[in-house]
Amino acid sequence: xxxPIFLAEAAVNGILLGGVLALLALGLNLIFGxxxxxxxxxxxxxxLCMYVVYFLVMVYGWPVWLGGLGGLAFGVLLGIAVHLxxxxxxxxxxxxxxxxxxxxxxxxxxxxxxxxxxxxxRSVRLTLPIIEVGGMFLSFARLVAFVLSILAVIGLYLxxxxxxxxxAIRAVSQDRGAMALMGASPQxxxxxxxxxxxxxxGIAGALxxxxxxxxxxxxxxxxxxxxxxxxxxxxxxxxGAFVAAFILSEIISIGGVIWSTEMGxxxxxxxxIVMMFLRPGGIFARRE
Amino acid sequence: xxLPRLLGVGLLAVLAAAPFLPLEPMKDYSLHVVIQIFIWSFxxxxxxxxxxxxxxxxxxxxxxxxxAYTTTLLWNFYGLSPWLGSVAAVLLTVALAVLxxxxxxxxxxxxxxxxxxxxAVGEVVRLLIIAERDWTGGSLGLTLRPAATGTGLxxxxxxxxxxxxxxxxxxxxxxxxxxxxxxxxxxxxAMEAIGEDETAAASVGIHVTxxxxxxxxxxxxxxxxxGIAYAQYITYVNPQTLAGIEVSLRIVFAVVLGGMxxxxxxxxxxxxxxxxxxxxxxxxGLRFIGMAETxxxxxxxxxxxxxxxxxxxxxxxLLARRPRPALTRPA
Numbered sequence: 001x002x003x004p005i006f007l008a009e010a011a012v013n014g015i016l017l018g019g020v021l022a023l024l025a026l027g028l029n030l031i032f033g034x035x036x037x038x039x040x041x042x043x044x045x046x047x048l049c050m051y052v053v054y055f056l057v058m059v060y061g062w063p064v065w066l067g068g069l070g071g072l073a074f075g076v077l078l079g080i081a082v083h084l085x086x087x088x089x090x091x092x093x094x095x096x097x098x099x100x101x102x103x104x105x106x107x108x109x110x111x112x113x114x115x116x117x118x119x120x121x122r123s124v125r126l127t128l129p130i131i132e133v134g135g136m137f138l139s140f141a142r143l144v145a146f147v148l149s150i151l152a153v154i155g156l157y158l159x160x161x162x163x164x165x166x167x168a169i170r171a172v173s174q175d176r177g178a179m180a181l182m183g184a185s186p187q188x189x190x191x192x193x194x195x196x197x198x199x200x201x202g203i204a205g206a207l208x209x210x211x212x213x214x215x216x217x218x219x220x221x222x223x224x225x226x227x228x229x230x231x232x233x234x235x236x237x238x239x240g241a242f243v244a245a246f247i248l249s250e251i252i253s254i255g256g257v258i259w260s261t262e263m264g265x266x267x268x269x270x271x272x273i274v275m276m277f278l279r280p281g282g283i284f285a286r287r288e
Numbered sequence: 289x290x291l292p293r294l295l296g297v298g299l300l301a302v303l304a305a306a307p308f309l310p311l312e313p314m315k316d317y318s319l320h321v322v323i324q325i326f327i328w329s330f331x332x333x334x335x336x337x338x339x340x341x342x343x344x345x346x347x348x349x350x351x352x353x354x355x356a357y358t359t360t361l362l363w364n365f366y367g368l369s370p371w372l373g374s375v376a377a378v379l380l381t382v383a384l385a386v387l388x389x390x391x392x393x394x395x396x397x398x399x400x401x402x403x404x405x406x407x408a409v410g411e412v413v414r415l416l417i418i419a420e421r422d423w424t425g426g427s428l429g430l431t432l433r434p435a436a437t438g439t440g441l442x443x444x445x446x447x448x449x450x451x452x453x454x455x456x457x458x459x460x461x462x463x464x465x466x467x468x469x470x471x472x473x474x475x476x477x478a479m480e481a482i483g484e485d486e487t488a489a490a491s492v493g494i495h496v497t498x499x500x501x502x503x504x505x506x507x508x509x510x511x512x513x514x515g516i517a518y519a520q521y522i523t524y525v526n527p528q529t530l531a532g533i534e535v536s537l538r539i540v541f542a543v544v545l546g547g548m549x550x551x552x553x554x555x556x557x558x559x560x561x562x563x564x565x566x567x568x569x570x571x572x573g574l575r576f577i578g579m580a581e582t583x584x585x586x587x588x589x590x591x592x593x594x595x596x597x598x599x600x601x602x603x604x605x606l607l608a609r610r611p612r613p614a615l616t617r618p619a
Binding site: 038040086089090093094095096097099100101103104105106107108109110111112113114115116118216220223224227228231235259260262263265266269270272273276277278280 | 339344388391392394395396397399400401403404405407408409411412415416418419533534537540541544577578579580581582584585586588589591592593596
């Protein structure tokens, strides 16, 4: 039997993990919703941003917050580059080719990172305290990351609802054809979407780099769960992805304490598969 | 005989005689590469049975893993011959394929969603193998228990590579035969109609679920057989190389590279990717770890952007004397 306190600690850690997963999923979901393309390599872009933060902070001695901003800026550039170099030429290809082109990018990034930086695990070493709340031990780094990722999510929400280009982005994700009729330039909306998606990747990279060590296979570890969250939440449905991130992170975290980390993920994936059958449009989809 | 048939017969004769050609210094290595090409082409062909009809699975690693691990575990722990073990493996694969494909078809999981559901299935199998590390060896993998001398046939373990060579050749030809057989059957027409529009297909009396289920089970079973063959040849199984997203993507890439709508497309694609990665490995060796794969990834992206019909598919279209009328799809 497991002590209730461990379960409570797992539940709280699950919430903290959920904040980061939500951030990962929201960037991907934004691109997914607007461009209707799955960037299979999305979490590998996050991994590159983590390396940037690592080098800026640990090698060049930048303060952490500035390194984080550097990661964000790099993420924006990456997002735009991926869109212009890879997505634009195949925008009208069959979906499978678009999926595979970013899958090729995944192989490329993964092995190029191995080539440049070997498979060593590198971490941004911060001496942040472990705080004790009612007998539970929580990492301060995770708490900070959670708060910042919630702020980033709120920022994304405000951007999408309060600005003109944000409204245009939401309009495209609802009806691609109508947008051109309204006189908005599709390419511009796509680039802004990719840049914002890249920025989310940069923020996620910065926040992940203070909790996890970075290595070339980081994307493989977090990639699948990120896709699952997007689909479970519903394509382009920001609130759905947000809730799905917390559901899955709780399952992983509590399952991890009761059985093992792998079993936590297995249960999360099985629940994802079953949910797909029961509610194919995502947890918040209205029944047809 | 017409030219293509003549070429085919000639190629087959060369392949059949290859193990006896005097290639001495490189012989074992060349055989090793060709055996891998046969096995993975067979697996790629199995994948394309589904892929060509729009059922893009990113989880074929699941079937590879179930096949390879079932026979290996039965052999290692109970001494059950892989011949019998593969029967169990195939049954298990059928069960898994039905478990995934039936609801997918019933609830109309298509396109991206189908790809992501299958991706999740592949990850579930990989993680289960890792989680059950007490008897599967976890991520370290598992070595097949060597057979006692004289029982190689029962254990499908042979010291002579040539045996595996002919076995893999036969497997590959069988895969091509299944592909061609399906290509000429009514099922192909039905599946194409389903791939275009399920509702329309159902309205002309095609039993959508039955056909989808059938083609998925066929593809899964052949993939599992390929996994068993690979495990028997390498005598080592590992969740990274036989289950999960990475191997699943590799299969898909090879097929798309070659062209999934033609008989030899998967073979051409697999041969190219294996030859390329072997060549890059020889050129760069241990000096630049990751360089070979980097070039491989870059080429994949370029190929998908510039040659979307695949190498073999594009070549064939180029060589076709009469330009075919362009397929126009009603909007």
